[in-house]
Amino acid sequence: MENIFLKSLERKTGNAALDRVPASEEGDHRGADIFDGRFADHKAVLAKLDAELEARIGYSKRSALAESQRDVISRVAEKIISSEAGNFVDETVLASAVELSHFIKVSLSLNEEMEHRETADLAGELESVLGNFWDSKGEGEMSDMGKEKFIDAAALLAEIESRLERSYYQKNDPAFPVSEEYSHTDVLLAQGKVALRKIVKDNQDFVPKGKSFDEFFECLRGIADLGFDGGNGPARKNKLILKKMRHNPLAFRKLVNMTSVVV
Amino acid sequence: MPQNNSNSLNEFVKDLIRSRGLDNLDYEIVVQLKADLRDRVESRVNAAILANLPPEKVEYFEKLLDQSSTEEVQSFCRRNIYGLDEIIANELAKFRATYLNV
Known part of the structure; x- marks a missing residue:
């Protein structure tokens, strides 16, 4: 199952975004060694985000979702990614994404309950x-x-x-x-x-x-x-x-x- | 009498609310109600516009929405939808009839 947050970020910014290193307090480091380290961190954060969403919505449920339903969740993920400063996902974004995924989960559950x-x-x-x-x-x-x-x-x-x-x-x-x-x-x-x-x-x-x-x-x-x-x-x-x-x-x-x- | 004042949609919605006797509710509720009804009327009209666009023009129309000015979009609709005014008027009339049960 694809990582929808990584896909959302790539769609929004292109792979080039993942090549950038955010400016640190010491300045804008673009050395290959630091780049590789931060890039690995960045992907790890996105993987964690995705895992959190999966834990809340469930793999089996997501695989059973219709394409239109996955689209909605992807669009929600895009909104999360695009609402934060910069193109990088840090722990702050992770926290708010976790919150939003909670809302998604609650809404999906409520919708199921309300459906009938x-x-x-x-x-x-x-x-x-x-x-x-x-x-x-x-x-x-x-x-x-x-x-x-x-x-x-x-x-x-x-x-x-x-x-x-x-x-x-x-x-x-x-x-x-x-x-x-x-x-x-x-x-x-x-x-x-x-x-x-x-x-x-x-x-x-x-x-x-x-x-x-x-x-x-x-x-x-x-x-x-x-x-x-x-x-x-x-x-x-x-x-x-x-x-x-x-x-x-x-x-x-x-x-x-x-x-x-x-x- | 032709209605071509610049605020026809707002007046249309205001009239609906007045006709249902809802204009004496709290000010904030009335403001929200107007916004919601306006959204809904616009959705109906948009759906009618899209439904009456020749199928072969839909793809170009979608591109136009991404790239063009308001005037270009309006001009495209007028050129490609026969009887656009009547279509819009019919949609408004249907909405009114449903909402007021007339």
Whole structure:
């Protein structure tokens, strides 16, 4: 099984990155002997990272994952690699990658657990979690949700939002039969994001180092979307193009704003 | 009356929220709701644009997204998708109908 972190780093920087030696306090050492030593250290750290991810997700599980699912995990790994200063993985990055792999593992487990539950049931659970949050929120105070509950709530939110998106392509989804459910769920999702964002503001360690709540939530959405190619949804190739279109909002928002047809 | 003001999408979303009576919620919730709905509407419109692009143009379109300016992308869509305005308007109308159950 390939080391996904090493592959991610190579994809991002090319093999040339592995040829560089980071500047030390004494200056930029590029001697072959030091290079060989640091290069060996660097690969060792990546191997350790990969082993940590494997320990959490499991080799057997990873080998059973569909290509689209491995892609998501690879993209998450790339985000880890690209978010840190420089192109080298040190123990700090390892620590945050371990954290993120924990989130991945928890989300995958939660997703498995949630897979067979009705959306209305999940929405009810989220409502209950958020209800407790809003009820206990005094003026300027946040309820003490705790990191594990925070992850659970965030993964639940991601799963529900993912299903809401999917329901458009699965028009006979019994979970969303009427518009009341749509707007009620939308409000719930908005409340959830506002609440969790506030919690992260006071508890930065609830998300991986250097990540905002929204970046972290996007990772969880990616995991919640794993394997969804069903219904009349866009094919996988088109999903990639749609993602690029999404990252080019000005182009398409202007097209909507310029439309001269009455809605 | 043609809607070609520069902020049509924001107004569309604002109108949906108002029609559902959701505009009297907490300010932060309404801001989030608008952002989420706007994202979702944009996703629908993007999917409709892609679905109506001739298949032989899709690969080039993808390259355009990586390399070109906003104006070039818009111009490409207008040149290669017949009835683009109507397609977008239909998608917005469908979204509205589903959301308001009309």
